[in-house]
Amino acid sequence: MKSYWWKILGAFIVLYSVIAGFLLPVPELPILHETIRNTYFHIPMWFAMILLYLVSVVYSIKYLSSGNMRHDLLAVESVNVGIIFCAFGLITGMLWANVTWGEPWPNDPKLNGSAIATLMYLAYLVLRNALDEEQKRAKISAIYNIFAFPVMVVLLFILPRLTDSLHPGNGGNPAFSNLDMDGLMRAVFYPAIIGWMLIGIWIMTLRYRYRLLERDEDTLI
Template structure:
């Protein structure tokens, strides 16, 4: 029970954010209106994705330093789980964009950067499946992963700030602050971020353990 406290916390926070996101009062803002509730779902997906990708990079570096198979398995399962959250973030973002901007995919640098980043990580998974030899596959994908992460950071957080962008906090567009992200929203938003990050870690852990069992079966 003591070892699983964070899994219980993840479940409680996610359920709380799902319910609170629909029920707790939000500020009446022009253009956004009730769609601002999507902040509780869209943004935490990206937080979870980025953290999983970061953990993946750390374990790719560890693999290159140690050559331990488990480090490679953690790296790839972090990416596999991160891609799930990536698609959830893209889907929720597209719905929000259609409501507020009138288009599922307007010509926005952050949206285009997210599409390129998604393709980069899908290419990582394709790369792994295209190399048969285990150690060679792990080394090549580890190097690719290490370079992909900073490129993603540039595409998502640096380039959008250097040009016009519809996204809050980018291209001179003010980010969410005290006016729109009020105390009621903070009571849901921050638990949602923590909950989905923990949930992502939990999913990754399950996938990693399953991958280890598969490797053991294949080696018998």
């Protein structure tokens, strides 16, 4: 109980945010209507992704200074899970855009930035496959990971704010939280972010432990 309380907490919060997110009343706003519920799902996905990528960079830096293969495994599994969250973020975003903007993928700096950032992390996985030797793969992919992280931050958070963007919170548009959210929405929205982050980390640790077991088995034979 001491060590896994946060997993139970994460599961409960996510369950709460899904039920409350669909059932509780939301403010009635023009154009948005019920799609405002998407904030409970779309934004937590990106928060979880950023957290996982951050974990990955931290372990890449740790790997470079320690040479411990466990750090490399943590870094790659964080990226693997981060990419899943990124895909869900893109899908929920596209569903929402289809209703409010009229098309799933308008030519918008925020969307293009996120697509390029996704490509960058897919390139990280391709780079790992291109290298056979374990130590070398760990080192070079750690270097690329550290190189990619600041570029990802620029793409997702700096460039869209400099140019015109349709996306809420960018290019002069206000974010939802400033205007449209009432107290009831906040009571669902903030826990949802924390819940999905916890779930993301949980999935990552599960995959990491699985990889460790797999590796031990390989070395035994």
